[in-house]
Amino acid sequence: MTDDGPRPVKTTKTSLALARAVRDSGGATLSDLADRLDLAKSTVHNHLHTLVDEGFLVRDGDTYHVGLQFLPFSEHARNRNPLYSTARQRVYSLAEETGNEADFIVEENGRAYTLEYAIGESTARGLSESSPFRAGNRFHMHNCASGKAMLALLSDERVREILDRWGLPATTAHTITDEATLFDELETIRRQGYATNDEELIDGYRSIGAAVTGPDDAVVGAFSVGGPAYRLAIDDSSTREIAQLLLDEIDALESELPV
Amino acid sequence: MTDDGPRPVKTTKTSLALARAVRDSGGATLSDLADRLDLAKSTVHNHLHTLVDEGFLVRDGDTYHVGLQFLPFSEHARNRNPLYSTARQRVYSLAEETGNEADFIVEENGRAYTLEYAIGESTARGLSESSPFRAGNRFHMHNCASGKAMLALLSDERVREILDRWGLPATTAHTITDEATLFDELETIRRQGYATNDEELIDGYRSIGAAVTGPDDAVVGAFSVGGPAYRLAIDDSSTREIAQLLLDEIDALESELPV
DNA sequence: CCAGTTGTTCACGCATTTCGAACGACATGC
C-alpha cells in the first residue's frame, strides 16, 4: 500500500486486497480471508458477494477463486497497442530459434509485466505451466534484462522516480541494490545496445534483453531470451549471437510498424 | 447491475463500473466518465486515482486506459484448471487442421468466456486483432455453438437458472429466443454429440462445437470451429467431418487427463 | 449429542464516501 495522492477509496482497496488474497492463496474461504486481512467476517462476506456478482470471483462450494471477468480487461490492455500484438507473435519465433525461453515485457507504472512468454523446443505451443516467467507476471525493473534494457532508454529523472517508488529489492546475491551501480550499468547497456542479467533475478538463470522503441523513440517494451546459466555463458560469443538475433528481430519489428 | 443477494458494496461497484466504462470506451477522460455514470467529478477523481494507484488503470495525459494489473489475475484464472492450459494448446492445431477459426470456451456464472482463439492458415501465430472471438470475450450461452454444447450437458434446472439470469437476447434473426425451442435443440445436441450454430450469433458466421467433460462427467469447457457461412455448409458432410475432428480431439484430451 | 467449524443475517454507530462549489491551469474563442 503505497501513498496515494488525494483521498483513496478505502472500500475499493479492501475489495481489491481481497481479490489479491484469493489469487495469491489459490483459492480461499471466507473466514480464511477474514483473519488474513483482519476484517470482520460480515465485511468480507459482503465484499466477496459483490465480487462474485460482478464475476471477478467465483465461488466453488465454500472456497473462492479468481473469476474470468478479469480476462476481458487484461486482453483489452494486452492488445491496446497494436505493437503489442505484433511483438507477442515474435516471442514464439525467438523461443524456437534460440531453443531457450523468450518473452516480451512492457513497462507500466514502473513495473515490468510479461505480455507473452514461450519456451523453445519443449511443449507444443510453448505454454509452460509453472514457470516464474509466465505471461501476466510482474517484476521489478532493475533485476531483469528487459527491465534494465528499458530503464536504459528512460530519462534519469524517470528512472529515479521508479526507483523511489519501488526500490531495489534483492532476490539473489547478484541483484544490483545500489543506485550508482545501476546507473553505471545503464550506461553500459546504452553503449552495447542490449542488457544482460547474470543471476540477478533467480539463481542459475541468465538472460539477454533489448528494448523496442516506437516511432517517437519512446520505449514500448523489451524482448528477452534466457535460460539456465550453464547454457548461456555471459561474455561469450553465444551471448552476442543471441543479442544480435534480438536486435535484428527488433529492427524488423520497428521498421514494419511506423505506419 | 443484477440483483445481488445480501448487501452489495456500492463503492466497489462504482469503481468497477468505472473500470468497465474505461475499457468499453477504449480510453476516457475524467469528466467524460463523470457524466456518463452520472457521478460528481470529485467522486470519479478519487476512484480513478485509487485504481491507478493499484495499477488497474493507467493515466496517459488526461485520458485513462485499462492497466496491466488485470493480467496477473486473468492468467491465474486461465491456468487454474490444468485442463485449461492443455485445451488451449489444442486450439492452435484445430485451427490449422481445419483452416478455420477455432476457440476454447469455458462457462462461468452462466456466461461463456473465450480462453483461447486462433485462425488457421492466416497470420503467423493466429493472433487476430479485431475478431469478435478474441480471447477474453464473453458470450451468452444460447447463441454460440460451444455454449449450446455445454448447456446440453448441464441439468435442466441449471440451464433454467442461467436463462433466468441472462435471458435469451437475439443478435441475429436466427437466434433462438424461445425457451422451449432451446430445450428441443439441446436434446438434438445430446443425441448427435455436437452442436451447430447457424448464423445465430453473427450473420454469415457458422460454427460447430463440442463440450469437454472432466473425469467426474462435469462439463469443463467446449471447443468450436467456425467460419464464414459460404465455407461451412450445415448438414453437409464437411460439417460432420469437422465435428468428428472435434470429438476425436476431445477424446484424446479426456483420456490424457484423468490423472 | 455437544463443541467445534462453516457462512449468513441484522441493527447500530461511526467512518467514508459523496457532493458541490470554488480554484488553478490550459486552450480556444472573439
Add this chain to the structure above:
DNA sequence: GCATGTCGTTCGAAATGCGTGAACAACTGG
C-alpha cells in the same frame, strides 16, 4: 489580450453507506 470554455484538482460539510460484533443456522467431527 481578455474572456469563456474546457480540463483536473482541492476542500468542507452532510449523510449515505460501510464496518463491526453478536446472534443465527447449517454442518462436521469428536
